[in-house]
Amino acid sequence: MSFRYKITICICVFTSFCSFAQKDTVQTQASKTNEKIIIVEEYKPLAPAKAAFYSAVLPGLGQIYNKKYWKAPVVWAAMSTSIYLYIDNNKEFDRYxxxxxxxxAGLKDEFTNDDGSVLISRNGLINAQKTLRQNRDLSLLTTAVFYVLQIIEASVNAHLLQFNTNDNLTFQPMIQQHPMNFDAPKFGLSFKYSF
Structure with missing residues (x-):
């Protein structure tokens, strides 16, 4: 093993011990019940899996489970629009x-008049079928993509709700003069961690 490789491993090991960013607890609440204080932990390790399961069973239910109520109508609108377009394109495809x-077969169709003149030519019917089939398939693909995305969104949102996001994790720029050198301002960047 080379010397660089050993140094790299040592640095990675030593920095991993002190590289904390967030805690895994959400909040602690204290409530008094008959002169006793009860501390309730709100950490839910299975919340992402539960939110994903609810979204898989009924689209939008995982968003409701995460208490993001405004997202459920967005999911329902996206899913219902793509399903409506699939049904409409399929119906028109079947018609053409x-x-x-x-x-x-030599029979009269809905695009042929009583006098034998046609409103849409044979090539027009073929092109309409191709276009409507492509639109129908695209609507089905869009529905599947929306379904998978809303499951992923519910799971990720439930996972991110588990993290502590207090003021110690914020970025606050500040200007500080050097205490010994007063002549010219110097610019730099420093990070300060407070726990």
Missing amino acids: RTAFKLRE
Whole structure:
């Protein structure tokens, strides 16, 4: 093993002991009950899994579990819009597909007038079917993507709610003069950790 490799391992080991950023507890609440103080920990280690499960069962339920109520209508609107577009494109695809099959069989379809003139040509029916099939498939893919994204969002949000975000974790810029050197201002960057 080279000397650099050994030094790198030592630095990584020593810095890992003192590199804390956050605690795993959310809050502690104290409540008096018959002259006794009870401390309640609100840390929920299975909250992300539970939120993901609820979102998988019913889209938007994981967001409600996380108490982010405004996100549930957004999820429902996105999912219902993509489902509506899938149903509408599928219905129109079936309509043009049926007309194409009837025309190929030599029968009258809905785009043929009583006098035998056609409103949409054969190539128009073929192009309409291709476009509507692509739109239908894209709507189905969009629905699946929205479904997976809302599960991931509920799980990540539940995970991030577990962390302590107090004022000790903020970035506060400040200007400080050097106590010995007063001639020219010098600029620098320093980090201060307080626990």
